[in-house]
Amino acid sequence: MPRIPRALAALLGLSLVVAACGSDDETDTASDPGTEAAGDADVTVGFIYVGPKDDFGYNQAVYDGSQVIKSEFPDLEVLTAENVPEDDTAATTMEQMIDKGAKLIFATSYGHLDAALKVAEEHPDVVVVQQGNTIAGDIPENSGTYFGTVYEPMYLAGIAAGASTKTNKLGYVYAFPIPQTIANINAFERGAQSVNPEAETITVSTSSWCDPGKQQAAAESLLSQDVDVLTQHQDCTSTVIQAAEKAGAMTVGYHADASSLAPEGWLTGAVWDWGPLYTDIVKTVLAGDFVGSKYNANFRVGYKTGTNPFVLADFGPDVSADTKAKIEEAQAWLATDEGSPFAGPVSDQSGKVVIDDGVVPTYEENDAMDFFVQGVVGKLAQ
Amino acid sequence: MLEAVLTGAVAGGTSLVFAGLGELVAERAGVINLGTEGSMLCGALAAYAVGIGTGNPWLGVVAGLAAGAALAAVHAFLVLHRHANQIAVGLVVSFLGLGLTALFGQAYVGQGVEPLATWTIPGLSELPFLGSILFDHDPLTYLSFTAGPLVAYVLWRTRAGLVLRSAGEGPEVLEIYGTSARRVRWLAVLAGGALAGLGGAQLSTAATLNWSEGMTVGRGYVAVALVIFAGWHPLKLAGGAYLFSGAIALQLQLQARGWEISRYLLEALPYVTVLVVLALLSQRRVHGGPAALQKVFEG
Numbered sequence: 317m318p319r320i321p322r323a324l325a326a327l328l329g330l331s332l333v334v335a336a337c338g339s340d341d342e343t344d345t346a347s348d349p350g351t352e353a354a355g356d357a358d359v360t361v362g363f364i365y366v367g368p369k370d371d372f373g374y375n376q377a378v379y380d381g382s383q384v385i386k387s388e389f390p391d392l393e394v395l396t397a398e399n400v401p402e403d404d405t406a407a408t409t410m411e412q413m414i415d416k417g418a419k420l421i422f423a424t425s426y427g428h429l430d431a432a433l434k435v436a437e438e439h440p441d442v443v444v445v446q447q448g449n450t451i452a453g454d455i456p457e458n459s460g461t462y463f464g465t466v467y468e469p470m471y472l473a474g475i476a477a478g479a480s481t482k483t484n485k486l487g488y489v490y491a492f493p494i495p496q497t498i499a500n501i502n503a504f505e506r507g508a509q510s511v512n513p514e515a516e517t518i519t520v521s522t523s524s525w526c527d528p529g530k531q532q533a534a535a536e537s538l539l540s541q542d543v544d545v546l547t548q549h550q551d552c553t554s555t556v557i558q559a560a561e562k563a564g565a566m567t568v569g570y571h572a573d574a575s576s577l578a579p580e581g582w583l584t585g586a587v588w589d590w591g592p593l594y595t596d597i598v599k600t601v602l603a604g605d606f607v608g609s610k611y612n613a614n615f616r617v618g619y620k621t622g623t624n625p626f627v628l629a630d631f632g633p634d635v636s637a638d639t640k641a642k643i644e645e646a647q648a649w650l651a652t653d654e655g656s657p658f659a660g661p662v663s664d665q666s667g668k669v670v671i672d673d674g675v676v677p678t679y680e681e682n683d684a685m686d687f688f689v690q691g692v693v694g695k696l697a698q
Numbered sequence: 699m700l701e702a703v704l705t706g707a708v709a710g711g712t713s714l715v716f717a718g719l720g721e722l723v724a725e726r727a728g729v730i731n732l733g734t735e736g737s738m739l740c741g742a743l744a745a746y747a748v749g750i751g752t753g754n755p756w757l758g759v760v761a762g763l764a765a766g767a768a769l770a771a772v773h774a775f776l777v778l779h780r781h782a783n784q785i786a787v788g789l790v791v792s793f794l795g796l797g798l799t800a801l802f803g804q805a806y807v808g809q810g811v812e813p814l815a816t817w818t819i820p821g822l823s824e825l826p827f828l829g830s831i832l833f834d835h836d837p838l839t840y841l842s843f844t845a846g847p848l849v850a851y852v853l854w855r856t857r858a859g860l861v862l863r864s865a866g867e868g869p870e871v872l873e874i875y876g877t878s879a880r881r882v883r884w885l886a887v888l889a890g891g892a893l894a895g896l897g898g899a900q901l902s903t904a905a906t907l908n909w910s911e912g913m914t915v916g917r918g919y920v921a922v923a924l925v926i927f928a929g930w931h932p933l934k935l936a937g938g939a940y941l942f943s944g945a946i947a948l949q950l951q952l953q954a955r956g957w958e959i960s961r962y963l964l965e966a967l968p969y970v971t972v973l974v975v976l977a978l979l980s981q982r983r984v985h986g987g988p989a990a991l992q993k994v995f996e997g
Contacts, residue, residue, distance in 0.1 A: 368804040373808065487954075493961075518954055518956065519953070520953040520954050521961055522950075523961065523965050526910050526913070527915045528902075528905075528908040528910060529710055529713075529901060529905065529906060529913075529914075529915065529917070530915075530946060530950070531906065531908075532709075532710070533709075533710055533943075533946055533950050536702070536706055536709070536947075537702065537706070537947065537950040537953070538954050540702040540951070540954070541954050543954075551910075552807070552808070552908060552910040553808075554808055554809075554810065554907065555906045555907060555908040558908070559907075572808070574808075576810070693956040694953060695956070695957075695958045695959070695960075
């Protein structure tokens with residue numbers, strides 16, 4: 317082997333180490349273009365998200381929400397950081413935002429909670445709220461969690477699917493049987509059943525949040541079963557949508573409005589709209605009212621309790637006026653005390669009544685769902 | 699159901715066939731390239747990006763070939779000129795590919811690409827059963843049907859194949875005859891990377907019409923394993939690739955039909971199937987490999 321001077325090799329190694337240590341700054345330098353030119357803003361708000369801001373899904377929705385804050389509060393400086401992993405790097409990124417003057421930080425991924433709590437503890441004058449997870453035990457004065465009820469718009473989307481299907485077979489591609497997914501699938505089927513008692517939802521699990529190869533095969537396996545409406549609970553959604561469009565099937569979207577990918581088959585979808593909720597949280601903090609407020613808790617909002625950040629997407633060309641009217645009616649009903657996708661009687665797949673007639677389960681009970689309702693085809697892996 | 703499973707096997711297996719054959723070529727020349735996964739990802743992103751940018755998926759395929767080869771060049775240099783450990787370098791190259799494509803691929807997540815059109819062969823595609831399984835796919839899949847026999851022919855019936863195999867079996871002998879074993883290995887690794895890139899390109903622009911970070915989900919590593927379990931034989935490799943993707947299609951079909959089988963068993967099915975079948979069929983396992991595989995040749 318040609319003899320490279322040892323000093324040169326050591327220098328090379330050292331520079332690699334320095335570059336690696338400096339990469340944390342790179343994550344934030346990428347976020348600097350997101351800040352406004354410093355006016356005399358005295359409050360700064362920071363957003364961190366786990367993925368890229370144009371992922372056509374979860375993280376893009378957070379970014380869009382952050383831009384709503386920017387336009388609603390022109391005096392506020394808004395910092396954003398993308399691709400923040402769910403580990404200590406998140407804490408470092410949040411610290412850097414605090415150094416730039418952030419007084420309110422939104423940590424928007426499920427796995428950011430530990431870092432968020434750590435930062436909140438070290439900076440009692442900064443409010444850190446986290447999206448999607450739950451704080452166990454005592455909730456510190458300067459933190460809280462928030463989330464919407466994902467399955468309510470899925471119920472409404474189910475109505476659209478049930479009304480539009482010609483084969484009475486709907487398909488659901490999902491990753492893991494977590495309670496949120498189970499509630500989504502059940503709500504979808506219940507919505508479909510409410511307008512079409514014959515409709516059934518066939519479920520297929522890819523055991524992955526994003527494996528396009530498996531998604532393609534899953535979509536094909538559903539389509540080969542005469543399913544004519546496809547939906548999914550996945551992080552990357554375009555494969556299933558395009559597979560449905562190619563086969564002439566209809567699509568119900570998730571996370572983001574992907575109607576551009578399915579111009580003919582798009583029915584509607586359940587999409588994020590964080591603007592109103594973020595705005596309200598920012599208003600609360602700016603007014604100094606955070607401590608003891610509803611956000612200083614594990615805050616969950618649905619149609620009953622406020623503005624659900626999960627909303628129904630725009631309708632596609634094939635949704636009839638009659639169906640749209642039914643959906644509007646259902647949405648109003650969900651906002652009442654008796655309204656719920658899971659208002660009893662609800663039976664599980666074996667026919668046993670699991671929720672009695674007249675009972676309306678709470679949001680907490682729905683968050684712990686562990687069975688498929690009747691009409692859903694597929695085994696729930698335990 | 700059998701028809702659906704076999705169609706799925708062919709549709710999903712193409713990328714694996716290309717990547718596996720690429721790795722086979724490299725290993726026959728004596729180099730293990732675990733960077734196949736990275737090359738597949740580079741090919742997938744390059745094809746997707748160029749396909750979107752130019753609107754022509756075929757230009758994307760060419761870009762995919764080039765990108766896969768480019769990443770493999772890193773592996774070739776480190777392994778053939780600096781004599782670094784092949785396994786370690788391969789893994790590092792894979793991670794490099796994963797990271798680079800995740801970074802540069804951000805702009806393309808969620809965007810639609812002009813797909814590589816499906817060529818439905820008139821007449822033949824109407825055949826009952828075989829029609830949809832074999833004659834209703836994209837052009838790269840049709841190419842993959844011939845790739846296995848083609849590689850087998852080149853390996854055993856041409857002089858080029860003989861030189862390639864010699865580099866893997868006894869590079870000293872090759873040197874005596876005046877051919878540089880190192881040059882042969884370079885070309886083999888580049889060709890392997892290009893084929894892996896082709897597999898990735900097919901995956902993103904024909905099979906799934908999607909780009910997302912790490913979308914090959916370990917297929918590159920499966921390809922490397924397939925090469926070993928197929929006993930370095932191209933036809934058995936192609937068979938193994940179709941078997942693997944067929945098992946994936948099967949487990950998803952079973953789910954769609956509501957079969958009550960544990961999800962975990964269904965997940966393991968593709969890997970177990972390939973392991974069992976190829977292990978049974980292959981009598982000469984690791985001992986059947988090229989004699990100079992992984993050995994550093996001081997050329």
